[in-house]
Amino acid sequence: MNTLPTAVITGAGGTICSVMALELARKGHPVALLGRTLSKLEKVASQIRNEGGTALCIAIDVTDITAVRQAGEQVFQELGPCRILINGAGGKLPGGVMSQTEYSPEELKEDSQALGFLNCDLEVFRSEVDLNLSGTAIPSQVFGRQMAQAGGGNIVNFASMTSFRPLSKVPAYAAAKAAIVNYTQWLAAYLAPARIRVNAIAPGFIVNERSRKLLFNEDQSPSPRGTQVLNHTPMKRFGEADELIGTLNWLTDDACSGFVTGITVPVDGGFLSCPGT
Numbered sequence: 001m002n003t004l005p006t007a008v009i010t011g012a013g014g015t016i017c018s019v020m021a022l023e024l025a026r027k028g029h030p031v032a033l034l035g036r037t038l039s040k041l042e043k044v045a046s047q048i049r050n051e052g053g054t055a056l057c058i059a060i061d062v063t064d065i066t067a068v069r070q071a072g073e074q075v076f077q078e079l080g081p082c083r084i085l086i087n088g089a090g091g092k093l094p095g096g097v098m099s100q101t102e103y104s105p106e107e108l109k110e111d112s113q114a115l116g117f118l119n120c121d122l123e124v125f126r127s128e129v130d131l132n133l134s135g136t137a138i139p140s141q142v143f144g145r146q147m148a149q150a151g152g153g154n155i156v157n158f159a160s161m162t163s164f165r166p167l168s169k170v171p172a173y174a175a176a177k178a179a180i181v182n183y184t185q186w187l188a189a190y191l192a193p194a195r196i197r198v199n200a201i202a203p204g205f206i207v208n209e210r211s212r213k214l215l216f217n218e219d220q221s222p223s224p225r226g227t228q229v230l231n232h233t234p235m236k237r238f239g240e241a242d243e244l245i246g247t248l249n250w251l252t253d254d255a256c257s258g259f260v261t262g263i264t265v266p267v268d269g270g271f272l273s274c275p276g277t
């Protein structure tokens with residue numbers, strides 16, 4: 001019989017949250033893995049089950065309120081109330097990354113190859129904000145209710161380096177991740193009487209499936225963009241997903257961080273401290 005409470009991880013098939021799901025399962029938490037692609041979730045689940053853990057996979061879109069509510073009921077029925085929620089689903093959408101770092105008259109032309117703010121697809125902009133902000137708020141309400149009823153819990157959100165100062169080319173992602181810092185503070189204050197702590201992690205540059213193509217050349221040397229990031233990272237390397245585990249463990253352990261709520265912890269190789277030029 002499981003003694004530790006249930007953890008729900010959204011984006012659990014991804015680079016960072018697959019590692020977090022494995023960690024929570026290894027500690028003995030039954031885990032519910034939520035994400036869009038079932039095959040990615042099943043891969044993580046089978047590793048967890050091979051190691052003797054308990055994993056439930058639910059393929060959903062975190063911006064679909066009805067689907068997340070149904071997932072909430074399924075988790076409650078099969079694993080009991082959620083006491084830890086990791087809001088990992090998020091990221092940039094295809095079409096959400098512009099080619100321009102500043103305005104160019106090119107973006108006013110019909111059929112322009114340049115993608116800037118003045119000709120970007122505003123539906124993509126809207127969806128990116130929705131994914132990164134509503135996609136955090138919706139699971140927080142559904143699973144926050146379970147935590148409140150069960151007597152407390154922990155929510156961990158995902159911010160970014162771009163939460164603090166906008167990175168170029170990703171206006172919607174940057175704005176949504178900035179909002180996550182503010183929302184984390186707001187929700188922490190709101191849910192404190194329910195004994196629910198709400199914090200966020202702001203990872204530096206952790207290579208994932210999508211960013212690999214952006215940060216590396218085909219021969220695996222850093223691309224111009226990768227070099228730019230490394231030059232701005234005092235530790236002169238990209239991070240690994242498992243380097244976020246210590247912060248996850250600290251934030252989700254009431255014995256270690258029981259008086260900590262509403263903060264965003266950068267894990268970034270010094271990126272935010274880089275003096276620049």
Ligand SMILES: NC(=O)c1ccc[n+]([C@@H]2O[C@H](COP(=O)([O-])OP(=O)(O)OC[C@H]3O[C@@H](n4cnc5c(N)ncnc54)[C@H](OP(=O)(O)O)[C@@H]3O)[C@@H](O)[C@H]2O)c1
Pocket residue numbers: 010011012013014015016017034035036037038040060061062063087088089090091092131135158159160161202203204205206207208209210
């Ligand atoms: N990697 C970094 O350097 C970095 C830096 C700062 C912040 N972050 C943030 O950290 C979190 C995890 O990042 P990661 O690098 O692990 O990204 P990742 O490898 O791309 O994983 C993200 C996961 O989110 C899922 N997802 C995307 N949209 C979804 C939706 N609408 N509904 C449900 N699931 C959805 C994806 O599932 P599918 O593949 O099935 O779509 C994917 O498994 C994200 O919020 C990201 O913005 C990452």
